Each structure stands twice: as C-alpha cells, then as structure tokens.
Amino acid sequence: MVRTPLTPEERERGERLGRLLREARGGRSMTEVAAEAGISAETLRKIETGRAPTPAFFTVAALVRALGLSMDDLAQGCVLVDV
Numbered sequence: 144m145v146r147t148p149l150t151p152e153e154r155e156r157g158e159r160l161g162r163l164l165r166e167a168r169g170g171r172s173m174t175e176v177a178a179e180a181g182i183s184a185e186t187l188r189k190i191e192t193g194r195a196p197t198p199a200f201f202t203v204a205a206l207v208r209a210l211g212l213s214m215d216d217l218a219q220g221c222v223l224v225d226v
Contacts, residue, residue, distance in 0.1 A: 149196060156221055157196020160203075163220040165191045167210040180205040 149157070164187075168176050177187040182202055189195035190206070207217055 154193065154196055157190075158193040159221045160196070160198075160217070161191040161193045163217065164206060164210065167212055176206070176209050179209040182206070 168191075173187050173191070174184045177184040180187070180202075182205060186195065186198075186202065187206070190198050190202075203217070204214070207214055
C-alpha cells in the first residue's frame with residue numbers, strides 16, 4: 144500500500160499534536176506515559192516529534208487518557224487559527 148503524501152497543513156497539525164502531547168507529559172518519562180497508554184515508547188516518540196503526524200484514533204485516545212486530557216483539549220490545541 145502506498146500512502147498519499149501529507150499536505151503541509153497535515154504535517155503542521157501533526158507537529159502541533161506532538162508539541163501538545165509533549166507539554167502535557169511534563170516531567171513524566173516517555174516510557175511511563177507510553178506504558179500507561181499501552182503503546183511503545185518509540186510510537187510516542189514518533190508522535191511527539193511529528194514523524195507520525197496521523198496516529199490512529201485509538202492511540203490518540205489512549206494517550207489523552209494517560210495524560211489526563213480531554214479530546215476537546217486536544218482538538219482545540221491542534222486547530223490552526225488564522226490571526
């Protein structure tokens with residue numbers, strides 16, 4: 144299967160998602176949060192660095208739960224706002 148290349152907007156949204164998750168993780172280790180979410184630390188690393196800009200919904204839902212965020216918080220943090 145060949146993936147369609149991401150648009151610049153999709154890449155930017157992935158980078159914003161990564162920043163939001165990294166900030167929410169705070170001082171907790173990547174390994175700790177990944178284990179609580181039931182994903183690998185490498186998957187979390189890829190999401191946080193924007194190398195996996197479109198993670199699966201259930202992966203995001205597990206991370207939101209592990210970080211004590213709501214899906215609304217996450218959605219608001221990832222929306223591009225024109226100023």
